[in-house]
Amino acid sequence: TQLLEQSPQFLSIQEGENLTVYCNSSSVFSSLQWYRQEPGEGPVLLVTVVTGGEVKKLKRLTFQFGDARKDSSLHITAAQPGDTGLYLCATNTGNQFYFGTGTSLTVIP
Amino acid sequence: NAGVTQTPKFQVLKTGQSMTLQCAQDMNHEYMSWYRQDPGMGLRLIHYSVGAGITDQGEVPNGYNVSRSTTEDFPLRLLSAAPSQTSVYFCASSYLGLSTYGYTFGSGTRLTVV
Numbered sequence A: 001t002q003l004l005e006q007s008p009q010f011l012s013i014q015e016g017e018n019l020t021v022y023c024n025s026s027s028v029f030s031s032l033q034w035y036r037q038e039p040g041e042g043p044v045l046l047v048t049v050v051t052g053g054e055v056k057k058l059k060r061l062t063f064q065f066g067d068a069r070k071d072s073s074l075h076i077t078a079a080q081p082g083d084t085g086l087y088l089c090a091t092n093t094g095n096q097f098y099f100g101t102g103t104s105l106t107v108i109p
Numbered sequence B: 001n002a003g004v005t006q007t008p009k010f011q012v013l014k015t016g017q018s019m020t021l022q023c024a025q026d027m028n029h030e031y032m033s034w035y036r037q038d039p040g041m042g043l044r045l046i047h048y049s050v051g052a053g054i055t056d057q058g059e060v061p062n063g064y065n066v067s068r069s070t071t072e073d074f075p076l077r078l079l080s081a082a083p084s085q086t087s088v089y090f091c092a093s094s095y096l097g098l099s100t101y102g103y104t105f106g107s108g109t110r111l112t113v114v
Helices: none
Strands: A005-007 A010-014 A019-024 A032-037 A044-049 A055-058 A061-065 A071-076 A085-093 A096-099 A103-108 B004-007 B010-013 B019-025 B031-038 B042-051 B054-057 B064-066 B076-078 B087-094 B109-113
Touching: A005 A085, A010 A019, A019 A103, A032 A071, A044 A055, A044 A061, A071 A085, A096 B042, B004 B087, B010 B019, B019 B031, B019 B087, B042 B064
Parallel strands: A010 A103, B010 B109
Antiparallel strands: A005 A019, A019 A071, A032 A044, A032 A085, A055 A061, A061 A071, A085 A096, A085 A103, B004 B019, B019 B076, B031 B042, B031 B087, B042 B054, B064 B076, B087 B109
């Protein structure tokens, strides 16, 4: 059973379009993190959200933590080819850190 | 540059062979872990350590051993390689308080078992 469900699994869009990807669970979390992984590299931390309803912005990326702290979304405005990659959400249960299966984003120039 | 260093980057093993994947970090992180990444399965935790001399199992520990004799190093040993262990392996580290600080990942080891 996957602790974190991400959707969509794959997304291919044209440069300049907007998109939203989702991370959902049936469990409540104290915090949630988003990572981006480029081909041939390890994931890189983008943001941590800890408060229900929290919104954080990182340039064209907007991250939201659900009010009930069971889900999160990542919205990208005016996607660029450099946004291409695998987007992973992650959270911990005690000392174990779990990742979702990811959304693979391709931005076509 | 400070970070997590994994060696080797690529490795091909025959079924039944053993090997050690190396991982070293120079950030004085207490927490270190090993993940494997397979298509459609995401990153799955193999083993982790919260400090020197302390290790514990993750989701998929069978067939792997770890030890943590120093803060810096966290090697992963494959005891008798099997084709099911073909995967990309990532080492990651963090300060304790992982949910606050997040992971720093190495660039991975791509392992093929034939």
